[in-house]
Amino acid sequence: MKPPSEKTAGRRSSRPSFEPLQPHEVELADFFVRMAGILGVPRSVAEIYSLLYAASAPLDFDQIQGRLGMSKGSVSQGLKFLRDHEMVLSVKAKGDRRERWQPTPSLAASLVTLLRSQVLPALELAQPSLQRVLEGAQKKGASPEVIERLGRLNRWNARALELFPLLLPPPPGS
Template sequence: MNELDVLTEEQRSQLLNTRRRVIESIGKNMDLYGITLSIGYLYGNMYFNRGPVTLDEMSQTMGMSKTSMSTGMRTLHDLKMINKVWEKGSRKDLYEVVPDWYQNFSDFFSIKWRKAVEQNMSALKRSLKEIEAMMVQHEGHPQMMQLLQSDKEKIEEALAYYRWLDRLIDTFESGEIFEFIPKEQ
C-alpha cells in the first residue's frame, strides 16, 4: 500500500503539488552546480520517499527509462547523495537518500574541487618545470629571463591558491568547516 492511498484525492493533490515545487527547486539548484535537471528531480523524488527504492520504482515514478534511471542513480551514488542499501528478501538493488544536505553539499564540492585542483596543479607544475628548464637554457638573454621570471611568479601564485583550495577542501571533508560556519539547528 502506498502512503498516499489513505489520503483523499484533494489531500493527495495538495501534497503532491507542494512536493513538486520542492522537487523542482532541488532540481534547479542542482542544475546550478552542473548536475542535470533530471538527476536533480530524481534526488528530489527520492528525498520524499520514506524508504529505499528500486530502479524500477523510480523509473515508474518519474516516467524515465531504466537506463536513464540507472545513470542517474550512479551519478547520485558517486556524489555520495544516495546509498545502496540491502533489504532481506530483495534481490534488486535498493537506494535511499542521504538526507543530510550539509554533508551532501560538502561531499559534492569536495569531489568536484579535488579533481579540478589535482588537474590544475599537475598542469601548473609541469609548466613550472618547463619554465625552469628554459631559464637555464636562456641565462644570457635578459629579456627572455624577465618574461620567464614573470611567468614563474604567476604560476607560483596560482599554485599557492590551489594549495589554499586544497586545505579548504580538507575542511569540508573533515567537517571542520562547520566549526567556522555552524549548521543551523
C-alpha cells in the same frame, strides 16, 4: 506480488506507470534541479534525488522510473551517480530481490562528497601545470606583474589543495 494477468500495469514499451507527481513534489524537484544545475549535475539525477527526498519510504527502481516517467537507462545511471557520491543508499528487505533507495541522512555530507569529487581533482591536476606555466613565463621574460600574478595563482592553488581536505574531509569509506 504482481497481478499475473497484466504484469506491472506495464504499457507497450517497458515503462511502468505510477501515480504522477504531486504539486509539492514538482516544486521540490525544481529546487533541486536548479541547485544541481549550478554544480553541473544533470536534471534527471536531481529529479531522482528529489523524489527520494520527499518519499516517506524507500523506493525501488520501477517506482522511480514510473513516477518520474524516465527511461531505465536514466534511472540506472542516475542511481549510479548518486551512489558514487554517497547521496543515496539502498536497503534491501530480507527475502526481497530488489533494492530500495533512500537519501543519505545528511544532505550536507552529500554535498561535500559532490564538491570534493569536482574540485579536488582539478586542484591536483593544476599543481604541476601551474608550476610549469610560471617557469615558462619567467624564461620568456614576462613582466614582473605577470610573474607576480602567476606566483600568486600558484600559492593559492597550493593552499587550496592543502586546506580543502581539512575543510571537507573524505568520508571514512574511501
